[in-house]
Amino acid sequence: MALWITHECINCDVCEPECPNEAISMGPEIYQIDAARCTECVGHFDAPQCVQICPVSCIPVNPDHVESPEQLRAKYRRLQAAGDAPGAPAAAASPPASLP
Numbered sequence: 001m002a003l004w005i006t007h008e009c010i011n012c013d014v015c016e017p018e019c020p021n022e023a024i025s026m027g028p029e030i031y032q033i034d035a036a037r038c039t040e041c042v043g044h045f046d047a048p049q050c051v052q053i054c055p056v057s058c059i060p061v062n063p064d065h066v067e068s069p070e071q072l073r074a075k076y077r078r079l080q081a082a083g084d085a086p087g088a089p090a091a092a093a094s095p096p097a098s099l100p
Ligand code: SF4
Pocket: 003, 018, 019, 020, 021, 022, 023, 024, 033, 037, 038, 039, 040, 041, 042, 048, 049, 050, 051
């Protein structure tokens, strides 16, 4: 499952930089999680980093985005293959320019 942030969020800013998938961003009022990018940290860490660091425990699982561990791993691989996540393989970057 992807996770989501409830209205108990106090906008303390600590979770955003901890997300390895850049799934967390500031919304209209509070921080929010992009379910398309949240893998529950699968592929990066053993536990959701945002949940571990949130001081008010306002990041439960999102019942609207139920996903199996395999689906989360597949999402992780898609993000990596797209070169759309930090830590993406270097092969996704442009090759070095050759000298004349
Ligand atoms: S569980 Fe992990 S991937 Fe999902 S929002 Fe939190 S830090 Fe990001």
